[in-house]
Amino acid sequence: MSALQASGRGGAALETAGAWLLALVWILPLGYALWAAIHPSAYSAHFVLDAPLTVENFVRAWNAAPFARYFLNTFILVTMILAAQLVLCTLAAYAFARFSFAGRDLAFILVLLQLMIMPDVLIVENYRTMSALGIVDTIPAIGLPYMASAFGIFLLRQTFKSVPRELDEAARVEGAGPLAVLLKVYVPLAKPVYIAYGLVSVSYHWNNFLWPLIVTNSVNTRPLTVGLQIFASTDQGIDWSVITAATLMTSAPLLLAFLLFQRQFVQSFMRAGIR
Amino acid sequence: MHGPETKLATAVVPPPRWRVSPQIHGWLLLLPASVLLATFTHFPAVATIIDSFYSTPKGRRAAVLVGADNYQAMLADPVFWRAVSNNIVYAASVIPLTMALALAMALWVNGRIPGRPFLRLSFFTPTVLPMIAVANIWLFFYAPGYGLLDQMLGALGVPTPNWLGDQHTALICLIAVAVWKDAGFFMIFYLAALQQVSPQLAEAAAIEGASRWYFFRRVTFPLLMPTTLFVLINAIINSFRLIDHVVVMTQGGPDNATALLLFYIYEAGFKFWDTAYAATLTVVLLALLAFFALGQFVVLDRRIHYQ
Structure with a gap:
């Protein structure tokens, strides 16, 4: 009985991990769009934590x-x-x-x-x-x-x-x-x-x-x-x-x-x- | 509006205005909608079929009756067959994948999983974004060399194809986008259905010692059957109706590897301006949709009986 419960709990953890992985993949495109939009072009495909923030992309898009x-x-x-x-x-x-x-x-x-x-x-x-x-x-x-x-x-x-x-x-x-x-x-x-x-x-x-x-x-x-x-x-x-x-x-x-x-x-x- | 005669009407008999003319009232209420429906749905559907038997008018040359010529040309057109087979592969992949994911998402979001609000938000967000916008973002994912997919696989040392430029991968890329876009939308319908399932059923099953999988297979899934049929029909329609991502991402290329039926209609009608041929292609699409329409009526019938 306890083994069954343990495997049930392990299965639940695995399921939670799966659900979260899927959710992350699902939000990724929007997350990427946000990243690229608020950083200078040089960082659009280059992901580092200390990339400077900017609103210039929005200004350029709006004016273009x-x-x-x-x-x-x-x-x-x-x-x-x-x-x-x-x-x-x-x-x-x-x-x-x-x-x-x-x-x-x-x-x-x-x-x-x-x-x-x-x-x-x-x-x-x-x-x-x-x-x-x-x-x-x-x-x-x-x-x-x-x-x-x-x-x-x-x-x-x-x-x-x-x-x-x-x-x-x-x-x-x-x-x-x-x-x-x-x-x-x-x-x-x-x-x-x-x-x-x-x-x-x-x-x-x-x-x-x-x-x-x-x-x-x-x-x-x-x-x-x-x-x-x-x-x-x-x-x-x-x-x-x-x-x-x-x-x-x-x-x-x-x-x-x-x-x-x-x-x-x-x-x-x-x-x-x-x- | 409130004439004295209506005040005199007794409680038993409705005012004369109601008795005189349910016929006329009914049709008057229906009139505005039916005029628009007839003009933009029924008339064009019939006109499509008629036009498919005529030639395309060019300059001063009016359309002439050509019988089945357009159909013969279509049957001999390799691009048409390519579009049909592409669309079948596309539908046969997108529909089951989307539905399975939608169901899994709904079960998760309906259950007691940690972080439920985030999961629901994440799954549903693609539904409110314009396909045209997300297709542009996905373009970057697939971009050769510096795109996200190549960066991730490159870090693992896996060689990568030119995702959208390669005949073998381009359609798969579009399938992924379509699944991503629609799964959260269909999740909602499953979620709505799951919330109608009595929690006492699950409690009873738990007391009986039934496993979750057994409970899903024998109780939940059968109860969801009407929803599954409804989602199926909608998924089928979407797989023939939505081509925004094709326009943005591949333009049907490379070498027609991603040309879907509606995209080919769009090309024939508005790039080559061969309206007669576009009408002929549309007849095929209408025939397909009419075929699925029968299924839809069966589904709707069942749904009405539940009320």
């Missing part, structure tokens, strides 16, 4: 490309997408959850189709559509394909369905119309889900790259990811210190938000996954 504009573009983009998603998905989810109308089940299947056939793979035809609409190289063109989100509709529909009918009926009896019931009963009760969905959506679109790369071609529309890529691949050669500084800069808002609100982030992603 219109990052302020890229930040603004990304900010406009994620705000626009999230606002549209919240409105459109709420209305559609409400329809699916609480109204019976002809063709509802078929419509729901057509919505779910987007979970598999995401806008990310329809780049050729969507580019053609944007050209036809004459809005290539505009921020709305980056956001439009993502605004009606099947994921959001599905998530909110599940939430709305779990709202007790009695609350709904009580509000109706008091004379509230369909939209008033939605705003007074359903939306407040779904607040945690909205936060969860919002976080997932913002991080997705902050990080999205391929479609914005295709549909933008000027400084005034490019989001951070595309700006960073153009900066890293053409402007800089291979000055790792400046590239890592730029990389950290572009990820900083999300990363800081995540570090500050870690629990909420993790719980939000969980909530989005459970349903």
Whole structure:
């Protein structure tokens, strides 16, 4: 018995070591980026404890490309997408959850189709559509394909369905119309889900790259990811210190938000996954 | 909004506005989302299939119907086959590795391991970083000579290939990045599921003297099955959808060794501007995704029944 316990303890120690090793490997890229960004270029591949600290890499990166504009573009983009998603998905989810109308089940299947056939793979035809609409190289063109989100509709529909009918009926009896019931009963009760969905959506679109790369071609529309890529691949050669500084800069808002609100982030992603 | 007639409506019968038109209300609520979905998902999916039977319009020459020509060209195109086989190798490596690591991470973070907050932070961080940004950092890891990997292996005296420049290692390098990026994301779903498992089950098993491995195999893992299916479908989709790291790190090279299907579509459509061929390639991708979509519906069905 005691031998078994001892081997159990040894196994646990080994497991802990394994978990820690994996965690260190997982944090290594970020750790390296931090190292290279706050030390002079000479130390970017040369790791000594007495390397001098500097903020010059950030200054150089900031001045080398219109990052302020890229930040603004990304900010406009994620705000626009999230606002549209919240409105459109709420209305559609409400329809699916609480109204019976002809063709509802078929419509729901057509919505779910987007979970598999995401806008990310329809780049050729969507580019053609944007050209036809004459809005290539505009921020709305980056956001439009993502605004009606099947994921959001599905998530909110599940939430709305779990709202007790009695609350709904009580509000109706008091004379509230369909939209008033939605705003007074359903939306407040779904607040945690909205936060969860919002976080997932913002991080997705902050990080999205391929479609914005295709549909933008000027400084005034490019989001951070595309700006960073153009900066890293053409402007800089291979000055790792400046590239890592730029990389950290572009990820900083999300990363800081995540570090500050870690629990909420993790719980939000969980909530989005459970349903 | 609050007309006198609604005040008069009795408690038993809903106000007339509610009785008249659940049909119209339903469709009106759905209208804005369905217009966008139809324009940017359903229409392009159908248009892709139609365009694959036409030629690429060039200058003043409009697209003409060419039947299966594009498909024949595709079947005879070695790069297409290379992209397909690359994508299969990529998916077959990334998916099981990511899922196994995600599950292990979730079990660790859910248990009583020392330093849990750090582990959770470390595993989840890649999820919030843009792929485009981390790919740039990983570029340095793989850089020949002075890169981190070469420095570490060089210290041990191990000879190193040119990681991203060598046909045999380039795809492996991208697989490593993808696993690193997604494992923590999927960990969250497993973690959520593990927290629903009653701790009394583990207590009962411990009293019965069941080993941890036995308990995992016979109790935890079966209970996690719906989550595993959900994660699997998402992992499959991601392995066909995400090519940011290819664009940043290899551009499909060397010699197409890292060209994935979507990357080849991107090249055909936006570098060679052969939109008809890009549409044809997209049809293959859509067919693959539609195939997995059936699986997704089964999963969603099961998940709905749990509610």
